[in-house]
Amino acid sequence: MKQIKIFDTTLRDGEQSPGCSMNSKEKLEMAKQLDKLGIDVMEAGFAASSPGDFNSVKEIAEAMKDCTVASLARAVAGDIDKAGEAVKGAVSPRIHTFIATSPIHMKYKLLMEPDAVVEAAVGAVKRAKKFVSDVEFSAEDATRSDTDFLARIIDAVIKAGATTINLPDTVGYAAPDEYYNFLMEVRKKCPALDDVVLSVHCHNDLGLAVANSLAAVKAGAGQMECTINGIGERAGNAALEEIVMALKTRKDIFDADTNITTTEIMRTSKMLTRITGVKVQPNKAIVGENAFAHEAGIHQDGMLKNKATYEIISPESIGITEKNLVLGKHSGRAALKARIEELGYNISDEELNVAFKKFKDIADKKKKVYDSDIEAIVTKETVKIPKVYELFRFVSNSGNTITTTTAVCLKKNGKEIERIGTGDGPIDAAFDAMGKIVGKELNIEDYRLQSITQGGDALGDATVILSDPEFEGRKKPRVQGRGLSTDVIEASLTAYVNAVNKLIYEENQNKPAAAAEQN
Numbered sequence: 001m002k003q004i005k006i007f008d009t010t011l012r013d014g015e016q017s018p019g020c021s022m023n024s025k026e027k028l029e030m031a032k033q034l035d036k037l038g039i040d041v042m043e044a045g046f047a048a049s050s051p052g053d054f055n056s057v058k059e060i061a062e063a064m065k066d067c068t069v070a071s072l073a074r075a076v077a078g079d080i081d082k083a084g085e086a087v088k089g090a091v092s093p094r095i096h097t098f099i100a101t102s103p104i105h106m107k108y109k110l111l112m113e114p115d116a117v118v119e120a121a122v123g124a125v126k127r128a129k130k131f132v133s134d135v136e137f138s139a140e141d142a143t144r145s146d147t148d149f150l151a152r153i154i155d156a157v158i159k160a161g162a163t164t165i166n167l168p169d170t171v172g173y174a175a176p177d178e179y180y181n182f183l184m185e186v187r188k189k190c191p192a193l194d195d196v197v198l199s200v201h202c203h204n205d206l207g208l209a210v211a212n213s214l215a216a217v218k219a220g221a222g223q224m225e226c227t228i229n230g231i232g233e234r235a236g237n238a239a240l241e242e243i244v245m246a247l248k249t250r251k252d253i254f255d256a257d258t259n260i261t262t263t264e265i266m267r268t269s270k271m272l273t274r275i276t277g278v279k280v281q282p283n284k285a286i287v288g289e290n291a292f293a294h295e296a297g298i299h300q301d302g303m304l305k306n307k308a309t310y311e312i313i314s315p316e317s318i319g320i321t322e323k324n325l326v327l328g329k330h331s332g333r334a335a336l337k338a339r340i341e342e343l344g345y346n347i348s349d350e351e352l353n354v355a356f357k358k359f360k361d362i363a364d365k366k367k368k369v370y371d372s373d374i375e376a377i378v379t380k381e382t383v384k385i386p387k388v389y390e391l392f393r394f395v396s397n398s399g400n401t402i403t404t405t406t407a408v409c410l411k412k413n414g415k416e417i418e419r420i421g422t423g424d425g426p427i428d429a430a431f432d433a434m435g436k437i438v439g440k441e442l443n444i445e446d447y448r449l450q451s452i453t454q455g456g457d458a459l460g461d462a463t464v465i466l467s468d469p470e471f472e473g474r475k476k477p478r479v480q481g482r483g484l485s486t487d488v489i490e491a492s493l494t495a496y497v498n499a500v501n502k503l504i505y506e507e508n509q510n511k512p513a514a515a516a517e518q519n
């Protein structure tokens, strides 16, 4: 049976999708989970894109024990050098360099003749080889490129030392049979491809990313590039969990498998959702809320008689546990710690202290604390950002016949600051007060409020996404803050405060070079 390498690009292509940006601490937390999931290659970022990205790739490269860590780099010297520098601390470092090969990209985007593109690609691979032995070359927009030209450039970069060749469907244009035929044709025209790893990277613009990736397995691909929950540019990338479970479930037709520990899939998917605040659609294959829900009477009847009637994969195989142990206000630290560990988290004593305090606050307000409440507490407390601002107290006065006011008092580095905001409802007024305290107009790009469990006393889970229109660094941070409370105003304010703290942290990481030097 063929072993397919899983190349995860959640932290690079995935992070490029709107609303999915992560700070370096969140990326590290995600990277550790991806390593635990068993991916073979992790694309940790695009080191040359900003100082923050460089540091994050470097930090991840130094922390990973098992998987290969790659940085993306355009086929230009500066990018290759930054990528080489960032991944050099990895146990198994890789540079992933790319250049577009389709006529439309070469003519309009690169403004380069095909000969110059080949020269740049070869130069990039040779330069990358000075840093690492493991070099991947991607022919961007390969599926809209001329196959004779592809064979020429691939042959040249393999001679220059490339060890993996990726032929992406960058714009999600291909159909499965067509992609299969395309790969077979390029292999025929370029026999050297058989001596390196053939990789595929499919986008989902026509909803065919996973189907195309699977067609590529039959065409001899040995590496699949994909992301958790299918996040990525535009309509996203091929979803890791779907590729992996399709290969596992249909070994009979694909005759291939991966090194993924499938019981970690659900946890990884949920972690990404919590970090980015971007939920997966309920009917999403494998990790959607309804993926294992059987609603119709006939289906339920069949399931009771024999699960195989309607279930082709078991929930347990992706890490969904039936057990939903309920804790309450009388549960102690040991019970909380045991449950956290059963849910698959390792937390330090210090983190347990914080989580336990939060747990007690919640247990005082609601009768039952469920696994999802606990997971929310743990994730929230494991990502630590310096707390410049802290929510101290608030009072809201609202009604349908008065102007709503919310007085908010924050502590900034220990000192109290109080302002009164007005608005259309208590949360709008609270955010108005927050803007006055922080002293600048921040853009609220998104605000979401949802309940974590059922019932009137459910935990409210608020997400606020902020950006700073005045920030002048190269990469403008767009940060997400979460807040949990049984009181929705408190949850929303906490989310806002967390987002502001992250914004301060991110802006410091991504300061324009001159300003960074001055500080």
Ligand code: KIV
Pocket: 013, 098, 138, 139, 140, 141, 166, 168, 169, 170, 171, 201, 203
């Ligand atoms: O979609 C694409 O072509 C890419 C390349 C950089 C591999 O993301």
Ligand code: ZN
Pocket: 013, 168, 170, 201, 203, 233
């Ligand atoms: Zn891509």
